[in-house]
Amino acid sequence: MKIIVLGAGVVGITTAWYLSRSGHEVTVIDRQSGPALETSFANGGQISVSHAEPWANPHTPLKALRWLGKEDAPLLFRLRADPRLLAWTLRFLRECSPSRTRENIRRIVELALYSRQCLKALRNDLAARGGLQYDQLERGILHVYTDPLEFEKAVGASAILREFGCDRRPVSANACIEIEPALASASHMLVGGDYTVDDESGDAHKFTRQLAEHCRRVGVVFDLGQSISRIDAEGGRVRSVVTSDGRRHVADAYVVALGSHSPALLRPLGISLPVYPAKGYSATITLSKASVAPTVSLTDDAYKLVFSRLGNRLRVAGTAEFSGFNHDLNAIRCDALIRRTRELFPDLNECGKPEFWCGLRPVTPSSVPFIGRLRYPNLWINTGHGTLGWTMACGSAAALGDLIAKRTPQIDFPFL
Template identity: 35%
Template sequence: MSKQVAIIGGGVIGMASAYALVRAGHQVTLVERQTQPGLETSFANGGQLSYRYVSPLPDAGVPLKAIAWMLQGASAPLQFRPRLSSEQWQWCLSFLAACRRSVNRRNGGHLLRLALYSQAVLQQWREQDGLEGFAWKRNGKLVVYRSSSTFAAAAGKIASGDEQRALSVDECLALEPALGDVADKLAGGIFSVSDETADCYLFCQVLEQRLQASGHYRRLHDQVTGTHREGSRIKALSLASGSALAADEIILAAGNGSQAIATPLGIKLGLYPLKGYSLSLPAANGAGCPRISVTDFDRKMVYARLGGQLRVAAMVDIGARDAGIDPRRMRVLRAHCQDTFPRAGHYPDAREWAGQRPSTATGTPLLGATPYDNFWLNVGHGSLGFTLACASGQILAELIGGAASPIDLTGLRAG
């Protein structure tokens, strides 16, 4: 039975949810405060669809590393900026509680299950619907290590039958010649052949075009300011324009803005924005710009070739007040990129960006039902929003249609 579904938020999570719902025969109204979808956290993220590298940030040893990183200043992969905020400290305490190896492995398993399903859903959309035009490519992912001990530890975790394989430095160079400028600084790498890259913003735009053409979708340039409750249901959404939007079902996918909507309903999300940075560099022709997806493990930097540009992303700031660009952090990012790939492109033309990733303390998103019969969550994907978006949207479409989730949601539900 077709339903009227309202989606709050037009980032990649909200757009993927809308697309899955329209494919399933529902009518969708999406509320987005920006003039177009994908203009906030989805705009210039890392571009890697890292389906097999989804380990959560909290892990054993991270607190001690964080102390050392704090002494590095602007060059640190992670910066903590303490605030007089109970929200920040509650999140940090929950994060510290999750910094155990057993918890990391358990949550990593939940994320891997969701990520592999997301890859299958995107493949279905590409093959069945001819979805294209967002710089998608299955070019594999190479994680390079500068430390011999770190590389040996990572290589030792590769299970028998796993598609990942450990490579010597010479094998890394044969796979990606652009690494030749730092060959003497590398210890080896691990390659996963089936990981992908794509442009998240373009993906949102392609979905928007398909949805508008379907006749079963409309987008409101507006903002949700509250809800109208009636018993165990949300009857309608209050909008900043002064109108109300009624719907059979409602999905909350507003990223960092989700808490302002959920808290008055008594729903605790426990989200906190983790700021990240990126450069978008016009890619040079020739062997100086990487062709495959590369992650510099020790510097916590990712490189993705997206059509005619190289997207470089890195860093986590805990406690940044907004998504403004910190010039000190960008100088470090630019310097590291130029050191690793000096011939990748014309660096003066690189576009800088920063975004606030909506993150849970455990690193796992919140999907599915709430105490309200028709109010659903699709929030908290952190730095894996693009990787997990298709699965998250498809799962919500299945649940709203009355079916069971296509995968086990253990570890991915609210509460």
């Protein structure tokens, strides 16, 4: 079949790769001039099955209320007249029950574990074709805690993750320092952690661009620098996609992988998709040779930040700001990233100033993405991965390829 993939982020590019390897003729359309220039550009850099607990859980509503009005809060809702945010929030609150949280963790872990397997297989498959080099490190992910109550809650969360197949193990504060010696200067702050040895880290932007090059070599066509104006449907099928230059693009099937922008494109077709943009921030710090910086990827639970070593750079990323399609950098939130980094790593020596960035993560109320077929038999969706876009990308793309080929995917997941 001829298939058009709308979106050139990590989810769109992995989708294009798996569809192409299944024998389809694939075209990728995106408004940006190259792959991975929006949400996939400077994210936290983790392949983190261990980060499967959704934002919607029994502890979040009270925390969100305490954080209201705090510009540096890990989770910031900006109160305003936005009916889509209100509708999304009501659905989010329904997902905060213990039973819904447990089921959503199961779904996320199932997909994330499968996706991590797919990523490893992809690396092996491409090793003879030039491979993929994206500052990847297979040293696991260490969650660290500075609050005894939060650590106690995490022990319970780790038990649920292990039940579903993710080997996230609680460790002592001393063990945290043994795993990552760069934490030694913050030993007085640590109360414990948990460690997932099979998780990974790396540069999602490099990964996506290199995979896009492999896509080109196997025949995937890229039509970049063109916004998608609309999807035209007639007679019970999607007939074409129209881009901003007025061209009409025709295919046998269409995949929407536009992240937070997917709902607006689908709305004229009568399709309502509860995906809302959550703005995440990152700082990329270039390190001197004398820096004492982590090489194991870390998650700081108190501040909802992750730290990933990317060669001679340290990527610090996280938080979520619900402020619509706003790409403005908030100086207070940027400063909070650096302040916390220096608290944990006081011996960090930087070369130059940090590079700040923000991107809009496509978040569903449950944190479970939408993968499958929409209203029309030739219209497919792959979006809503939230903070785990790169973690779930390969598995989502492989499963979608199976669905389009009318094969049964290898995972138990609520496909549409």
